Amino acid sequence: MPELVIGSMANLGLDRLVKGILVGFLPSQRNHAAYVFIHARLNESFRAGKTKSIEARKEQLVKLAYMIKDNISALQDAIFADLGRPKLESDFLEIHQLLKDVVNAHKSVEKWAKPEKVPFVLDTAAMKPVVRKEPKGVVLIIGAFNYPLWLTIGPLIGAIAAGCATIIKPSELSLTTSSLLTSLVTKYLDPNFVAIVNGGIPETTRLLDLPWGHILYTGGAKVGRIIATAAAKHLTPVTLELGGKNPVVIDPNSDLKLAARRILWGKASNAGQTCVAPDYVLVPEEGQDAFVKELVAVHKEFYPEGPKTSNSYARIISHAHFDRLKGMLDSTKGTIVLGGTDDADREQKFIAPTIVKDVRPDDALMQSEIFGPILSILPVKNLDAAIRYINSNDHPLALYVFSQDPYFKSKVFDNTQSGSAIANDLIIHLGIGGLPFGGVGPSGYGAHREKFSFDMFTHNRSSLDSPGWADLILSARFPPYTDAKAKKLASFGPRTLPFPRPGTARRTSWTKWVVVMGLLSIMSAALIKYRRK
16 A cells, blocks of 8 residues: 655645545654544544434444445455455354444444433432443544454444544554445545544554543554553553463363364364464363364365365465464474465465364463464363463463363353353354453453443443532531531441441351241240130
């Protein structure tokens, strides 16, 4: 994509410069003023209230829905050009979910944005305390290449529903999709609501120099730390979706064929370039070969003529990412039982779904997130050893268990931490309504999707309206302070605590039991005496 070279801002004009940025030109370092201009324009729109009314939000959501619906074929083609991803995968993993989410947001936005009444308390009910749902302002969404629609348009749905103005910075690696999105957003959506800026690291760095109501970043932990540090200069709240090494724990008594089928699908979809894809499998030592056998059989079912000629398998995003993955395979000490580098093709950016068994914790495949179609199998002695290994590493974005044993599943989930905890399937939890998408610790913080996206871009503003006669109740708060006023104010707190003092629970419980039994005895005696009369 060509660079827009600027001689001087006066000669070109900001409007033309901004148009150049919006249609996908990568601006030079001299064009920082253009970002300031776009940011200021959206701030002006926000302060003027153009994004805040429910009617305006719903209108933009309708336009966004038709932007997707009218251009499904073009979006499929763009993603294929960037990632070689099959159209069915794009439909299932991104497009259908986006349409469902925007329809739900349009239906729910009025309810979501309605002031929330607090629980009734007699002392303060007359003050009408509520939580106002207010947009945070101009927000920034920094997308990622692996899901160039879902990770930009998905959170945009929440930002529009929240009443925010938004700048989207799509990934520079998925150039075809980013260019198409730029064209579609500027065609369908109100520029008072949304602007889109393209570029790489220098452009993102300059965007981070500006103050934002909120920043959402999806990508790696290294850049995530840079984003968080830059945001701290302006005390900007941030949501980070960072990924990590997602483990799968296999119960030896589980259905290995089912597990293999779903795990290989989760690893091979989008050529493994999914932040919640399985990274490695922890399987009992004695069950490793049986599980690998099932994986090989499923692979043959998925790709009967091989994945290289299949129309059901994607490609790696770039040559640099291809080289990184090939380097891992060249360095592994594990046993490659399927795939590998034999038919890897740098020109086509093709690496086959690869299974590596007998992988040890110090292997090259275990030092960082794979983010590709390589699945490591780590044999472990037992479940306790699997849990210890998971806990010795950073908290993953997703943790998977395959088991029909409730105790087995509970033991894994109760003794680990992860962004999500999924049993007997993979990845599809991202498409289930009502579930948040987010990490914990090194895999990120904050969450979004559907209502959670609305909440992310919404400020919960405390509000009340206190009547003049409230001082009849609260007059004791005013000086001069007296013992009588202190006694009156003390009545606003509990006279006694509704739970026993530590160490006295059994005695208190026994005392209450004796009292209850005594009262029942008295009542019984009185009833008997009454009947005798």
